Amino acid sequence: MKPIFTYFKNLCTSIKLLGNDKRLQGMMKADMLLKSLIDDGKVPGLAITILKDGKIVFQKGYGYANIEQKQRIDAQNSVFRIASVSKPIAATALAIMVEDGIIALDASLYDYVPYFPRKSHDFTIRQLASHTAGIRGYRGKEYALNEPYSIKESLAIFKDDDLLFEPGTNFAYNSFDWVLVSLAMQEASGIPFEEYVKNKVLEPLGMERTTPEISGDTYPSSTTFYTKNKLGFRASIPVNNFYKLGGGGFLSTTGDIAKLGQAYLNNEIGDEAIISQFLTSVEIKGNATYYGLGWQVSFDKKGRPFYGHIGNGVGGYSNFFIYPEQQIVIAILINCTDPKVQDKLDEAVDMLLISLEENIV
DSSP, rough: OOHHHHHHHHHHHHHHHHHHOOOHHHHHHHHHHHHHHTTTTSOSSEEEEEEEETTTEEEEEEEEEEETEEOOOOOTOOOOEEEGGHHHHHHHHHHHHHHTTTOOOOGGGGGGGGTTTSSOOOHHHHHTTTSSSSSOOGGGGGOOOOOOOTTTTTGGTTTOOOOOOOOTTTTOOOOOOHHHHHHHHHHHHHHHHHHHHIIIIIIITTOOOOOEETTTTTTOOOOOOEETTTTEEOOOOOOOOOOGGHOOEEEEEEHHHHHHHHHHHHHSSSSEEEEEEEEHEEETTTTTTTSSSSSSSEOOTTOOEEEEOOOOOOEEEEEEEEEETTEEEEEESSSBSSOOOOHHHHHHHHHHHHHSSGGOO
């Protein structure tokens, strides 16, 4: 107990010495909260990177990349499964492809993927990207498949199922939508989806540690992927996420994810009129879905507008938020299947935002 007591005693002393420096107080309180997730056995490891006006203002690793080997998280280099934070990466590539005239958002999927079985209604690339096409989500163990499917081969999972609703009349979040989007992009460009993303997004933005996860390959500084049960953390079951790369199959670091966010704040991605379509919430019958095209577009509990994504997959959990008014980018990655700590992450993010907002910097 003595080391823990000493840590909190020193932390309280530090906060007292900081006096009215609310920025540093907020950061230290957030740091204490994130550390508690490790100390309380909520997560095995966590990394966070925060940019303000393009500069790193908070970057830290907590806990273990590998519990058994006592390998610590390296905030700069540890590689995680980013789950659905893959969608903004894929959406960025789609926006570039739209600008280049290779694919059209309001074209039918069948213009590019004519071999997908016809459904009761036609649906567009835009509807797929915004989860309003009516494609179903995972069933049973599909969430954790370990099959070496290509993107095209994976259509076998869901191609014969009916639509959930008439396209454009409802919202149903799922990753199969982005399987179809990525396949359409591949067919339209004649370039493998992963190569197009690398050439048009990852390399230009300097996202050097972001890569598709290919089963059997090893990755430098990769974390071990865990699942939590009543007895603690155990290595996650093997999965093969390559087929759903566009919806949840990339590996990355918090630093790389933050680079993507900063590129948006810097207006470096492409045509503003196209990007605005991706970052505007789609409406259904006059009601916001709080989702654009591959991006969550919403407000936090304090009413601050943001865009980004939360992700959950086997062995990985992710938060990615861009706050345009504050010029802040936040990337948090955890090497565990949904650890049920989103409320704590939201609390830490709020502390950090308060400490960085213009009126108290």
